Amino acid sequence: MGKEPEDTIASRISRVLADRIVRGELAPGARLRQDHIAEEFQTSHVPVREAFRRLEAQGLAISEPRRGVRVASFDLSEVREVAEMRAVLEVLALTHAARHLTPAILDAAEEATREGDAAADVEAWEDANRRFHRLILAPCGMNRLLASIDDLHAASARFLFSAWQSGWEKHTDHDHRAILHALRQGHADEAAAILQKHVQRIGRGPQAARTGGSREAFAIVG
Amino acid sequence: MGKEPEDTIASRISRVLADRIVRGELAPGARLRQDHIAEEFQTSHVPVREAFRRLEAQGLAISEPRRGVRVASFDLSEVREVAEMRAVLEVLALTHAARHLTPAILDAAEEATREGDAAADVEAWEDANRRFHRLILAPCGMNRLLASIDDLHAASARFLFSAWQSGWEKHTDHDHRAILHALRQGHADEAAAILQKHVQRIGRGPQAARTGGSREAFAIVG
DNA sequence: ATTTCCAAAATTATAGATAATTTTATCGCT
DNA sequence: AGCGATAAAATTATCTATAATTTTGGAAAT
Structure with missing residues (x-):
């Protein structure tokens, strides 16, 4: 009992980051650095990158090729x-x-x-x-x-x-x-x-x- | 001139796969095997996995943890x-x-x-x-x-x-x-x-x- | 003949390593 | 001092390798 809907590391990271962005702990425009996040979650950066794609689709982050991912801003x-x-x-x-x-x-x-x-x-x-x-x-x-x-x-x-x-x-x-x-x-x-x-x-x-x-x-x- | 909107390998793969799914070349329920796709695109499977997340968000594929990705079916x-x-x-x-x-x-x-x-x-x-x-x-x-x-x-x-x-x-x-x-x-x-x-x-x-x-x-x- | 179990193969998921690009800092020049 | 070029550092994007899980195939038992 108590089974998670998704037990992959990438999905867990994306949930936590989404929560931080929504709560404002991560400010609009803030850079999301994959190596730092990977270190925090004790993983490599591969699942972190997958989490980024999810956040991008949700409209919570925007990714510029070769220039990294940032928290989406809004008006x-x-x-x-x-x-x-x-x-x-x-x-x-x-x-x-x-x-x-x-x-x-x-x-x-x-x-x-x-x-x-x-x-x-x-x-x-x-x-x-x-x-x-x-x-x-x-x-x-x-x-x-x-x-x-x-x-x-x-x-x-x-x-x-x-x-x-x-x-x-x-x-x-x-x-x-x-x-x-x-x-x-x-x-x-x-x-x-x-x-x-x-x-x-x-x-x-x-x-x-x-x-x-x-x-x-x-x-x-x- | 003629600059692509996204020039990352992952985005290219996701566009091509989305097109195949939409056209029906890839049938509903068909397995998307990352190593095979990686080989076809002459890359490793890392960008392939990122492309999968995109397709998932678009509703074109569904992913079961540890069991792979399949073309989404519909009724x-x-x-x-x-x-x-x-x-x-x-x-x-x-x-x-x-x-x-x-x-x-x-x-x-x-x-x-x-x-x-x-x-x-x-x-x-x-x-x-x-x-x-x-x-x-x-x-x-x-x-x-x-x-x-x-x-x-x-x-x-x-x-x-x-x-x-x-x-x-x-x-x-x-x-x-x-x-x-x-x-x-x-x-x-x-x-x-x-x-x-x-x-x-x-x-x-x-x-x-x-x-x-x-x-x-x-x-x-x- | 059918089912169950086990081992081999295939596949997914993640880690570690490398190449390429961008950012930052420093130094020299006007 | 301010500006621009250049080198160093940081960071992204990708590849190769490894661990873990699932699927597949076949042999033994009923």
Whole structure:
């Protein structure tokens, strides 16, 4: 029991690096040096290079031939782009998932919403939020679609952590509750409409508010 | 002049393999043996492994740890899934591209449509069709979105080649012309609506028609 | 004849070594 | 001092070699 989905060294490295990039431990533009990373993970650089290809495909890193790999940078326009892609893809997924949703799933999603409302920091909120979305979308059973949405969620989380490095405050998520309410009543298209707007809600982080916009810090907050 | 976008061996291998998979030269489920491929490309297997990661991310191959890489298989439900993803993502792209479209671009797109109508085989038609879609969508300037659409187009082409291994017949593409007409009149949302239905048009290939459905052969024909 | 087990072959995954390229630092020149 | 050329260092990309795992083939036993 407890078997990993992928037990190759390359996949482990790519997961850890993706996590660091998303959390902001690795800043945009930072160089990813294969020998250093190989040393840290006690391996050779071959699996490190494979991990790089994965990060590249996820849009978390960019690779210039013979000049190395860097953490991808992003700006407000990419935040918008990801929000809009999430909007259409999550609506598509929910449309198909709706008829497979059970009361048990909706209860679990409501529990995730409660955990999100009670979250003390951004990390905890993000975790609960992602769980909510995954719970109500996974039953669509469309693997390619779900994989794309997952990558977009990683990008969203990255923007979020970048904007809210500190200063998180609790709040009640009315959208999630409205979505669940509509789904419980069997109004799938109403739920989808709320979800569509929900995901495109872009918030201004405390960073931008304090520094007066020297470096804009916006993020998807759904 | 004539500079390649990526001049690394791994990227070249991944392009060639992707092309073979899409064209059906490599059948679904076929094993991709790294040493054999390395020998063919006169390299070691290290860049081959990197190419595999790329193909995996594109959904063209699947890798089982310690058991090798195989060409991804697909069924009718995945054809539908790709069609629906293309529908929502291409509509999103067109919505943003519309205000950047110039008469020159629309003329080029019309030329691509004419080439598609005149195409003697599936390969030529697919090439022209993809060019049409790329031309009208690229001006949206959203790179992540365009990259996703490109991957989906590769999957579409794969389904198409699988269904129409032979027996292609010319036909006039009314959807493309209607889309261009609407765009020329400035009716972006009407164009988007046609595009949305256009991309979800799924055709029955001559294979399925002849063999009586022993192996279903359906494909997106837009 | 069929199944089970074991050994050989093939293949994957990783490590270590080498060549080629880019970056960084130093020195001389104006 | 500032600029440019050149040498040294660091880093990337690849190849060759080795360890570990899986598949294949065949022989023995039922």
